[in-house]
Amino acid sequence: METLLELKEVSIQFGGHTAVDRVSLQIPVKQFTSIAGPNGAGKTTLFNLISGQLRPTSGTLMYRGKDITLLPPYKRARLGMGRSFQITNVFPHLTVLENVRLAVQSQQNIGYKFFESIILSKQLKDKAIYWIEQVNLSAKTNELAITLTHGEKRKLEIAILLALESELLLLDEPTAGMSLEEVPTIIELLLEIKEKKDRTILLIEHKMDMLMELSENLFILNHGKLIAQGNPQAIMNDPIVQAAYLGGYDEQFA
Amino acid sequence: MQILKNRGVFIALLLVGLLLPLFTDSQPVLLLFTRIFILAIFAMSYDILLGYTGIISFGHVMYFGIGAYSISLLLKHGGESWVNVLLAALIAVILSAIVSLIVGILSLRLKNTYYAMITLAFAELFHIVSLKWRSLTYGEDGFNFSSQIPDFLKDRFYFYYISFIALLLVGYFLYQFTKSPTGKVLVAIRENEARAEMLGFSTLYYKLISSTVAGVVASLSGILYAISYRYVGSASVFGMDKTIDALLMTIIGGVGTLFGAIIGAGIINLAHQFLADLANFHPIFERWLIFFGILYILIVMFFPSGILGTFNKYKYKFQSRKVERDKSHANSS
Numbered sequence: 001m002e003t004l005l006e007l008k009e010v011s012i013q014f015g016g017h018t019a020v021d022r023v024s025l026q027i028p029v030k031q032f033t034s035i036a037g038p039n040g041a042g043k044t045t046l047f048n049l050i051s052g053q054l055r056p057t058s059g060t061l062m063y064r065g066k067d068i069t070l071l072p073p074y075k076r077a078r079l080g081m082g083r084s085f086q087i088t089n090v091f092p093h094l095t096v097l098e099n100v101r102l103a104v105q106s107q108q109n110i111g112y113k114f115f116e117s118i119i120l121s122k123q124l125k126d127k128a129i130y131w132i133e134q135v136n137l138s139a140k141t142n143e144l145a146i147t148l149t150h151g152e153k154r155k156l157e158i159a160i161l162l163a164l165e166s167e168l169l170l171l172d173e174p175t176a177g178m179s180l181e182e183v184p185t186i187i188e189l190l191l192e193i194k195e196k197k198d199r200t201i202l203l204i205e206h207k208m209d210m211l212m213e214l215s216e217n218l219f220i221l222n223h224g225k226l227i228a229q230g231n232p233q234a235i236m237n238d239p240i241v242q243a244a245y246l247g248g249y250d251e252q253f254a
Numbered sequence: 255m256q257i258l259k260n261r262g263v264f265i266a267l268l269l270v271g272l273l274l275p276l277f278t279d280s281q282p283v284l285l286l287f288t289r290i291f292i293l294a295i296f297a298m299s300y301d302i303l304l305g306y307t308g309i310i311s312f313g314h315v316m317y318f319g320i321g322a323y324s325i326s327l328l329l330k331h332g333g334e335s336w337v338n339v340l341l342a343a344l345i346a347v348i349l350s351a352i353v354s355l356i357v358g359i360l361s362l363r364l365k366n367t368y369y370a371m372i373t374l375a376f377a378e379l380f381h382i383v384s385l386k387w388r389s390l391t392y393g394e395d396g397f398n399f400s401s402q403i404p405d406f407l408k409d410r411f412y413f414y415y416i417s418f419i420a421l422l423l424v425g426y427f428l429y430q431f432t433k434s435p436t437g438k439v440l441v442a443i444r445e446n447e448a449r450a451e452m453l454g455f456s457t458l459y460y461k462l463i464s465s466t467v468a469g470v471v472a473s474l475s476g477i478l479y480a481i482s483y484r485y486v487g488s489a490s491v492f493g494m495d496k497t498i499d500a501l502l503m504t505i506i507g508g509v510g511t512l513f514g515a516i517i518g519a520g521i522i523n524l525a526h527q528f529l530a531d532l533a534n535f536h537p538i539f540e541r542w543l544i545f546f547g548i549l550y551i552l553i554v555m556f557f558p559s560g561i562l563g564t565f566n567k568y569k570y571k572f573q574s575r576k577v578e579r580d581k582s583h584a585n586s587s
Contacts, residue, residue: 051452053448053452072451072456073448073451073452074451074452074453074454074455074456074457077451077452077453077454078454082452083452085449089446089448089449090446090449091441091442091445091446091449091450092445092446093445094441094442094445098438101438102438102439102442102450102453103453105435105438105439106453106454106455107454110435111435112435112436112459112463113434113435113436114430114431114434114436114437115430115431115434116430116433116434116435120435124435142577143574160453164453164454
């Protein structure tokens with residue numbers, strides 16, 4: 001199967017602490033892949049390395065066979081990598097529409113235009129409204145992002161990501177902090193994207209039922225190391241993974 | 255033209271500006287308003303940096319000074335000619351664009367605080383050069399170039415309208431700029447730079463654009479300022495207090511509102527004049543800067559978003575409530 005993103009022996013150290021330790025993995029194209037692991041396993045750090053917010057201490061990252069290890073985040077985004085954040089990270093004093101419009105503007109590669117064009121403005125707005133509808137946030141289109149509830153902000157985060165129309169979606173715990181009633185909406189949304197089979201998705205998630213429902217491939221991280229990978233069902237029955245989640249991994253396997 | 259959405263404010267401003275000289279022929283009043291228009295242009299350029307991009311500059315005055323010295327030196331040494339006026343404008347634009355790019359490249363890769371420090375250092379550098387290069391600039395004393403200014407620009411009545419039209423044009427261009435796709439990215443950078451970069455925008459380039467636009471516009475206001483005084487001196491056009499004035503005009507009018515800067519410039523310059531005049535009534539007003547300080551503190555305490563910012567906030571709240579009310583009416587019926 002064709003590989004979209006490949007990590008080769010990627011590590012990052014903060015002082016004496018190795019947050020990600022020689023991780024090598026391959027993300028197959030147009031598949032739903034997840035990364036799981038206990039708190040502090042290095043999942044978000046790994047995402048920061050993939051999206052370019054951090055540079056690895058050693059190792060290489062390849063995207064479609066091209067070395068992207070030293071590329072800044074905006075160039076990775078231009079290559080087709082879109083990322084959502086665990087802690088909602090929207091533009092707080094812009095409206096929902098303006099937030100999504102920016103993503104549409106980036107996707108359409110408008111460049112440095114210094115004058116407002118009514119036609120272009122309408123195109124961007126219409127497209128943004130389309131993506132806002134996709135995440136059921138139409139009622140809040142003209143509200144400032146700062147006034148949204150946590151769940152709505154998460155939806156906005158996903159709308160921004162979808163509007164980028166990225167080839168690779170990096171989703172960092174998209175349901176974190178959401179109420180139980182709101183979680184199914186997001187899962188449904190992710191299932192819809194998955195069923196379309198036109199994007200590659202890399203998800204970080206804690207919730208086991210969600211991982212099992214969505215993932216085609218699963219990677220387990222613990223203490224910055226990759227300890228298991230493969231089919232989700234098989235992995236969850238793996239005693240190493242169970243020990244990592246329930247405790248006792250260090251004594252048994254380290 | 256979206257600018258016409260705020261039609262009431264726009265037409266009122268236009269009428270006051272156009273008709274004022276018809277009601278007064280007092281030279282000091284015309285000069286006061288001329289300087290309000292010029293400093294409003296300077297403050298609007300500062301708002302592009304601070305209000306729209308979230309970058310603070312402590313040396314914005316250097317672009318103002320570049321403009322002021324370009325016109326004064328060219329006219330002083332080149333003599334009275336429209337060609338020299340246009341050439342000075344061209345030199346000011348090119349020089350301020352180059353300086354803003356250099357300053358930006360040196361500092362904007364890093365945190366925005368470095369930009370504040372580097373601009374301060376560069377502004378001081380220009381200040382010192384203008385002080386020490388006495389053979390060219392006449393140092394601290396400065397020089398008068400009244401006799402070299404073309405007559406048309408020397409006429410207070412015409413120059414009032416030139417400054418007013420410059421304010422309208424710059425206001426229009428900057429408004430379009432803030433509403434353009436590039437302007438939207440600048441606001442995104444102000445709101446959340448890391449996120450803007452993750453969306454695929456090269457935030458460094460956008461910040462450089464913002465810095466250059468602000469620098470070029472500030473240099474144009476410097477040209478008009480020097481012509482209005484017919485004099486240039488290092489302290490008057492390279493002094494740190496001009497940057498602080500721009501900051502205060504922007505804050506009082508409303509950061510990130512663009513036209514708030516016009517209100518800010520008006521209030522500061524009128525208060526300046528008014529408080530100084532009150533010294534005739536009571537000697538305490540000779541220390542009018544104290545009252546000025548109190549005025550600033552009160553505005554920052556009670557209108558942290560500035561005058562236009564506070565107005566816009568209430569307008570937004572009122573509109574949201576109206577939408578809510580309409581929705582609930584629609585649901586109940």
